[in-house]
Amino acid sequence: MKNLLRCCLLWLISSTGFLPAFANQPDEGLLSNTVLHTQTRHIALLLPLDSPSLRQAAFAVQKGFENAAQLEPGFILEMVSYPTDGNEPSVLSAYQQAIDNGAKMVIGPLTRDGVDALISSHLTSLPTLALNYPTKKMIGLSTQLFFLGISVELEAQNVARMAAASGRHHAVILADRSKLSKRLKVAFADAWLRINPDFSAEDVEIGFRDKLSILSGRSHNQDNIIFLALNSLNSGAVRSFIHQSIPIYATSLVFSSKDPTHTDELEAVRFTDMPWLVQPELASNQHYHSPDMPTDINLQRFYALGIDAFRLAHKIS
Numbered sequence: 280m281k282n283l284l285r286c287c288l289l290w291l292i293s294s295t296g297f298l299p300a301f302a303n304q305p306d307e308g309l310l311s312n313t314v315l316h317t318q319t320r321h322i323a324l325l326l327p328l329d330s331p332s333l334r335q336a337a338f339a340v341q342k343g344f345e346n347a348a349q350l351e352p353g354f355i356l357e358m359v360s361y362p363t364d365g366n367e368p369s370v371l372s373a374y375q376q377a378i379d380n381g382a383k384m385v386i387g388p389l390t391r392d393g394v395d396a397l398i399s400s401h402l403t404s405l406p407t408l409a410l411n412y413p414t415k416k417m418i419g420l421s422t423q424l425f426f427l428g429i430s431v432e433l434e435a436q437n438v439a440r441m442a443a444a445s446g447r448h449h450a451v452i453l454a455d456r457s458k459l460s461k462r463l464k465v466a467f468a469d470a471w472l473r474i475n476p477d478f479s480a481e482d483v484e485i486g487f488r489d490k491l492s493i494l495s496g497r498s499h500n501q502d503n504i505i506f507l508a509l510n511s512l513n514s515g516a517v518r519s520f521i522h523q524s525i526p527i528y529a530t531s532l533v534f535s536s537k538d539p540t541h542t543d544e545l546e547a548v549r550f551t552d553m554p555w556l557v558q559p560e561l562a563s564n565q566h567y568h569s570p571d572m573p574t575d576i577n578l579q580r581f582y583a584l585g586i587d588a589f590r591l592a593h594k595i596s
Contacts, residue, residue, distance in 0.1 A: 321357045322592060323377035325387030327365035337389060339578040340410065343585025344386065346569050351593060363388065367396035374402050384595070386410065386588050398424070406595050408588055425595065427588060429580055431459070432466040434530040434551045438506065439470035441549065442528045443478070447504045450480040453517055454508040463508035463530060471506075485509070485517055504528060507548070511535040515544035523547070531556075535576055555583040 324344065326337035341360065348356045359380065361373035370393035377385055385407040388394055394409045403421040411428040442450065450471050454464040468480045505521055507514045507529040514533045521527060529550040556579060572582050 320355075320384065321359060321380070321382050323373075323380075323382040323385045323387075324358060324360050325363055325370060325373050325377070325385060325393070326360065326389055327393075328360065328362035329364040329369070333365055333389065335573075335578060336581045339573050339581035340389065340585040340588065342569075342572065343567070343582040344589045345585075346572070347567060347586040347589035350566065351589075363393065365390040365393055367392060370396050371400050371402065374400075378402075378405060384408070384592055386592055394426075408592055408595065410584060410588060425591075427584070427591060429584055431530045431532060432462055435463045435466040435506075435508070436470040437551055438528045438530060438549075439467050440474065441551075442471070442504045442506065442526065443474045445504055445526050447502050447526070448475070448478050449500070449503045450478070450506055451503055452480060452482040452506045452508055453485055454482055455485050455513055457510075459532075460508045460510075463532075467506050467508060482508075485513060500525075507533060509533070514548070518544050518548075531580070537576070553580065553583055555579065 324341055326341055327333040328337045328341075330337070345358065348358065359377070359382065361377055363369040363373045365388065370388045370390075374385060374397060382405060385405050387408075387410055388397060389410045391411050391414050394411045394413050397403060397407070397409065398413055398417055398420065401421070403424045406423050406425075407421075408425050408427055412426050412430055412433075439450075450467070452464050452467060454460045464482055468482070471478055471480055501524070503525055505525055505527045507517070507527065509517070509529070510532045511534065514529060518527075527548045529548055531550060531552040533545055533548060533550050534552055534556070556576060567583075567586050573579050
């Protein structure tokens with residue numbers, strides 16, 4: 280673990296780091312004005328609390344938002360939850376209900392489908408901080424709509440730029456058959472090939488013994504880098520097939536546990552993640568620690584997202 284290079288995903292707020300990519304970035308005045316007087320804000324949270332598969336993540340976001348709000352002096356928050364199932368009809372109905380109930384700002388949706396539906400509906404008459412990104416680039420976005428989210432595709436693009444600094448020219452991308460792995464593969468390859476016309480890339484699908492034998496041979500080439508478009512389980516399974524001298528890059532998907540058995544498998548793997556997880560000792564992170572915050576690493580990412588959502592919403596609202 281001592282040689283593990285931890286590189287941080289770009290975020291804004293101190294709980295997780297720096298500024299994320301915004302399709303619409305708030306005016307500097309909105310972000311810099313200090314609020315000195317007591318305020319009450321009706322903020323609507325559109326989170327998929329009615330979705331069995333997303334409920335835990337949604338609750339972690341809500342808990343992070345609530346805990347951050349409680350630490351803000353002079354900010355009286357009327358936080359109203361509008362549970363959705365993450366799908367289009369539910370998201371649009373909840374958004375309209377928030378408008379009808381007098382909300383001043385909306386946080387959410389959390390799902391890509393929900394974000395796409397909201398953009399297409401042209402309902403965004405309130406300042407709205409979506410907690411995900413649209414599935415494709417869209418034009419004519421509402422000036423009231425902002426984006427903040429956990430995007431492993433953006434991580435993959437950042438990792439490609441990081442890998443380019445190694446001076447090597449050929450990327451071997453390891454992927455499996457999952458949709459997420461395929462998205463990571465495409466995001467990394469597109470970014471990698473745009474960096475330098477002399478760069479090249481190939482992908483190897485894991486799960487076949489002959490492919491892993493090919494990988495073992497590829498990883499001896501001193502002009503190669505390896506990108507793991509894989510989750511932690513599959514990354515650990517292929518690690519032994521990669522020569523120690525070849526740089527290995529990945530996204531935060533590889534980091535799912537602080538258990539030494541797991542972290543030993545990631546020895547010398549360079550990956551991105553938020554400072555909330557890789558620098559928990561920072562005072563700015565300690566400030567938001569709470570006994571009721573999640574212990575699971577994946578849910579902690581959503582808890583930190585909730586903190587950042589509140590702090591950015593506080594500046595925008």
